[in-house]
Amino acid sequence: MLLQHADVELLFQFKNVGAAVKIASWNVNSVRARLQNILEWLSYSEIDVLLMQEIKCIEEQFPKLEFESLGYQVAINGQKSYNGVAILSKLPMSEIVIGLPNYMEDEQSRYVEANIRGIVVSSIYLPNGNPINSEKFDYKIAWMEKLKEHSKRLLDREVAVVLGGDFNVVPDDDDVHDPLAWQNDALCQLETRKKYRELINLGFSDAFRVFNDTPGRFTFWDYQGGAWPKDHGVRIDHFLLSPHALDICYGCSIDTSPRGKSKASDHTPILVEIDHN
C-alpha cells in the first residue's frame, strides 16, 4: 500500500510522542556560506536542537528567519568574521548564557548555553591552539581551564548537562587516521589531552565512546589533500554528558553524509538522543 502524505505526517507525529529529543552539534564553517547545506540536512534529519560552531558572523547577519520558519528558536553568540556559536531549538529555551560566565574578558565568541526542558545544553567552540609553543596554544589551555571551572558549577546543580561542540581535542590515537602525522598538532598534545581528561573526570562521559568503541571514526576531514575521499580524519567534535544526561541517553552517532555534499563544511554533525522526560 502506498502511503499518502497525511499518513506520513501521522507516523511522524507518533514517532515523536514520548520519544527522544535529538540534539546535534555541527561546526558549519560559516552559517551564511553553508545555509543551503544546513537547511537540506535539517529537512531530513529530524533535529530538535542544533548546536552550531564557527558561524563566522555577528548576530545581525545570522539568517534567523530561515531557521525560525522551520520552527526553531535561536540563541546566538556572534563575532565578526571568525568563531561564533549558536543554538537552534524547536523546544523552548530559557536561561540563555552568552559566553563563559567566569571568562567575561574573553574577546572571542566560543560559548552559548541554554536550558531546554530542564536540560542544560551548551554549544562550544574550543580554540584550535596551533601552532604549539605559541600564545595561541596557551589561550587554548587557559580556555579549557575556564570551561572546566564553569562545567563543575553546572555539575553541582545535579541536572542533566549536555556539552556539545567542536572541542578541537583528539582524545586518543584511535581518533586520528595517522597519529604520527599529527603528533606536533595542538589537537593531539599530551597537555591538551590531559586538560580534556580533567574536564571528563569531573564526571562527564564522552557519549560517542559510551556507544561505539570502533577506532577511526571521525568528524573532521581537511579540505586539502583529498582527506575526505581517503578518510584521513580526526574525531574532534564531541558530546560530553553529565551522569543525569547519560542516564537518559539512547545513543550517539556521527552522520557523515553532509561531508560528501558539494560546498560542504569540513566538519560533519554528531548526534545524541536524549529521553524527553
Place this chain on the structure above:
DNA sequence: ATGGCACGCATTGCGTGA
C-alpha cells in the same frame, strides 16, 4: 615535489583554520 582548500574581508592578497 613540503603545497595542496575554503572562509570573510577587502580587493586578486591576507589572516585564519586543523
